[in-house]
Amino acid sequence: MRRVYLDHSATTPVDPRVVEALLPFLTAKFGNPSSVHFYGQEARAAVDRARREVAGLVGARPNEIVFTSGGTEANNLAVRGHCEQAADQGRHVITTAIEHSSVRGICEALERRDWEVTRLPVYGDGVVRVEDVRAALRPDTVLVTVMLANNEVGTVQPVAEIAALVRELREAGQKHLRLHTDAVQAAAGMRVDVDELGCDLLSLSAHKLYAPKGVGALYVRRGVRLAPQNIGGHQERERRGGTESVPLIVAFGEAARLTRVELEERTRRIRSLRERFETGVESRVADIVYNGDRARRLPGVSNISFRFIEGEGLLINLDMQGVAVSTGSACSSGSLEPSPVIRALGRDDELARGSIRFSLGKDTTEEEIDYVLEVLPRAVENLRRLSPLYQKAVGSRQYALRSGS
Amino acid sequence: MRRVYLDHSATTPVDPRVVEALLPFLTAKFGNPSSVHFYGQEARAAVDRARREVAGLVGARPNEIVFTSGGTEANNLAVRGHCEQAADQGRHVITTAIEHSSVRGICEALERRDWEVTRLPVYGDGVVRVEDVRAALRPDTVLVTVMLANNEVGTVQPVAEIAALVRELREAGQKHLRLHTDAVQAAAGMRVDVDELGCDLLSLSAHKLYAPKGVGALYVRRGVRLAPQNIGGHQERERRGGTESVPLIVAFGEAARLTRVELEERTRRIRSLRERFETGVESRVADIVYNGDRARRLPGVSNISFRFIEGEGLLINLDMQGVAVSTGSACSSGSLEPSPVIRALGRDDELARGSIRFSLGKDTTEEEIDYVLEVLPRAVENLRRLSPLYQKAVGSRQYALRSGS
């Protein structure tokens, strides 16, 4: 069957060059980086090389990079690691209504331990307002965590502007206030530079960058201390215990290097393919609503609500024709609730349930887009014909037409 | 250069069959198991298959297996996950003086949060006494954590007997008391069965079983609840968030299957090679002391203290001749302190510093052992000639000889 993968926000295929880079570290170069002997030193050197590449991707110094088992662990380490560390200075966290389930989950866990959490709205465009952050900041705020780009609608948040506020307060004496940003999605689609952003902590995940699942990193600005979460061993300068996954870290390093080198060209290609896609959908399917600001958005993401039908039905119908997309966050698509992110945009239940995320990748082709443009309208139409909501709407439109004529 | 790897307790090379099993999950089968579409379901099915294999290795049910990023995280999840959960029932933990740095580290972190930790001695043989456990158990004890086999000296602990004590108390009403065992080392060298052991929680790490670093598992007996540590997403039935590392999990599954099938033959081979090794060392090198009970011991581990010299010097000298071994725990070999495990056996500083762990693997050959038997005595002798301790001892022996004659 013809297969078209338009779910790059959920995960990406591993770049063949990345596979090639990691393979020797499964076989001949299998040492444990903590070992003193040849095998260990060889592995240690590879981890350090990868650390330099990952640091280079975000403009950090190598010793500011802590490797983790993924974006989720990076978020856990950032938010809990800092909050445990700063609990004596205050117990208030500012976040947004559209964070990834990991940040959302940790914030809920903090609330159960008597922390206060302020969740900022994102309005109809899926973008947090800097003034809202300003208004939410308090003397006992120790952490602001705002994702750099959202995983469902791709909207980019004003992190640098928020950093300016945080810096102001810190200079005014609120020394323990830190800014964390989840850049897991952003890194694949825009330039990310920790100094331009001005953040203290920044999360990355390799599997959104054409490397394998199971490795990520937390950027920890020099001087920022965290309570370690995964304890044991001296790895990662005592900030994260556990034998390093050398092959995955090497893969991450190579993927970071390729992303740095190719980012501009990738985003140019992807953006023009998305334009082809969206123009095509608009001309073929009626009653659609885009979710999230279309300008301030990652280049590869197109999130569309199809009126009258339900996302999972459309997803499965597309899947039966070989087209892979997602509805809601990949992580919660097994659950029944409509996506909290789409809800945060103020969409009603029906539109929230009818949202589909198409996410393009660096290897998406024009032909693939055209194939999707061929099968998507038919799938929507067929589901709408089954839908009582559609029948009602069509009926009342016909009625409106008749009574208006 | 000829290379002989005798550091399988630190990590193992990945079995080619395991590499073959995981490769498709880097390339064509790259889906995110949380995705509803084809790619996701394919990945989900692979994770479930691997879960059955890992469960099968330890006689557990598949839904009792939680995949983690390694043995360290499994230990963190077990000890902290249970202690956070049970904190209202008591704040006392029993452990041993020879646990891996992860369990040791978590216990120290608990102490900083006002938990009490009892560390049981292991005497000269490196084995915990069941009566000591009995004596240490208190009404407010909520966790006993005793490793199944030690990573430095390979001694096997009486976990099943300890489980009987724990069960007794639990049946007498101490409902929240649980038994955790770190079987990371044990799984490679002995049959591990959760029901025979009677433990509630059991940690595994793939990279000791000829699979890659960066994946492990925690067995969680049905009915045992844990506070999740890595939060986010619905993965692992809400017990461990984060996108699953499908390729590593698949690799772990295959490695678990191979271990189950081949364990008996592997241990037979390894044990006989170790015998060849130890007999050879005894006949060629004087002034050595074995560390840890030689009967109750994993088949592949031989930990020997060489009098008058220091482990790191010997390690590096062996390394310069292509022989990879370790001194102290792989994880702390970068630090200056003598191994806490060897110290726990009651060895003086000199013997503790002079300890070297030789750990054999399934692919170790007779020729490799013979090569080590050729270079090791020379390396020991050369270092001894440089050693003022040796010169003194030789001098006083000669003196004793002279005065005795």
Add this chain to the structure above:
Amino acid sequence: MKVKLTFSTEALPTAIRLLPTILSVAYSDTFKEHLANPRNAGTLEGADAEVEQSNPVCGDRLRLALRVRGRRIEAARFLAYGCPPTLACGSALAWMLEGMTLDEAARLTRAEIAEAAGGLPPRKQHAAALAYETLQESLTLLRT
């Protein structure tokens, strides 16, 4: 005929033209067949009962139209909005009902509907419940 349709159509998708599905893990062949080729979809000219029920929790909707001759269901059509199990249960229900007597229909259970849809995962049983309630409501309407 108790519910007034505000639109008229019998132009129905007799089959959503879909390639063989791959949801092998989550769903059975029968289920996939109901999704790929929904049975008895649409509305019904001259229906004796037309009932639309919705699940207030998740918003799923099922509309069932029945035409009865004597005590026998001569024609049954459905429309559905919701997750795939709701579509499959609607299809399975309408398809089973055609030709049944009203007594037979009254004896149908939730489990039988779920089974006819090809089986449902535990978390999707609410779809069969919605179909069951829609059927019961229709039968009640026919009795009044």
Add this chain to the structure above:
Amino acid sequence: MKVKLTFSTEALPTAIRLLPTILSVAYSDTFKEHLANPRNAGTLEGADAEVEQSNPVCGDRLRLALRVRGRRIEAARFLAYGCPPTLACGSALAWMLEGMTLDEAARLTRAEIAEAAGGLPPRKQHAAALAYETLQESLTLLRT
């Protein structure tokens, strides 16, 4: 000659016969050369000073034996117990000292010893410190 040797030997390992080392990451070539072929190892017949110092924290030991003619160090030998940097610093020190005047030896710094050993990682600087103190102690002994 101030310290009595309780054993006599001049049979010394002039070289620990080792293949080229691979510790490229941790240590320099010079360091590895000192490990593979320690210079001036052993004890000394007719030494004018023989001093053994130890690091009480980690237990490292260094013994230095010097034979002096006029104000010049005619021969220097070392023995060492401890981690590789201690062995390398002992080797480097004894090798440097031979031929030096006592005044030159007195001006040697810790950093120069570490450098002669091929450089040490930050966490291993104590090895150079031990060598330095052993030298100072020896010079003091020679002065008394």
